[in-house]
Amino acid sequence: MEESKHVNEDIFSKxxxxxxxxxxxxxxxxxxxxxxxxxxxxxxxxxxDGTFYFKKHKIYLYKEDFExxxxxxxxxxxxxIDEKGEEVIxxxxxxxxxxxxxxxxxxxxxxxxxxxxxxxxxxxLEDI
Numbered sequence: 001m002e003e004s005k006h007v008n009e010d011i012f013s014k015x016x017x018x019x020x021x022x023x024x025x026x027x028x029x030x031x032x033x034x035x036x037x038x039x040x041x042x043x044x045x046x047x048x049d050g051t052f053y054f055k056k057h058k059i060y061l062y063k064e065d066f067e068x069x070x071x072x073x074x075x076x077x078x079x080x081i082d083e084k085g086e087e088v089i090x091x092x093x094x095x096x097x098x099x100x101x102x103x104x105x106x107x108x109x110x111x112x113x114x115x116x117x118x119x120x121x122x123x124x125l126e127d128i
Contacts, residue, residue: 010026010027010028011026011027011028011029011035012026012027013025013026013027020043020044020045021041021042021043021044022041022042022043022044023039023040023041023042024038024039024040024042025037025038025039026038026040034063035063036060036061036062036063037060037061037062037066038058038059038060038061039058039059039061040056040057040058040059041056041057041058042054042055042056043055043056
């Protein structure tokens with residue numbers, strides 16, 4: 001029996017470059033001639049010597065799971081946008097980003113300084 005030339009052949013592909021990550025969306029063919037989707041993430045890392053390498057992860061998604069996968073992905077992305085908005089809050093994406101912990105520490109330091117200033121202005125009878 002002759003094997004089909006379409007086995008694991010990329011039928012249709014799209015690439016999404018996102019910083020150090022690249023996402024590959026590939027429609028491939030099964031041995032039976034049906035199609036499925038692979039979603040691959042490739043992330044670039046740098047070695048100490050300056051050379052680089054990639055770590056790759058792949059998801060195989062078959063037609064019978066498309067609707068549920070799509071519904072959950074839509075639900076999850078909508079939840080994130082509804083909760084946090086579309087603005088990217090990250091020190092990687094925003095060079096002026098200041099972490100919540102750093103902001104809280106700054107606020108604590110300011111309130112401590114204010115307390116100390118108030119104490120230095122107050123004169124107790126015992127001090128005289």
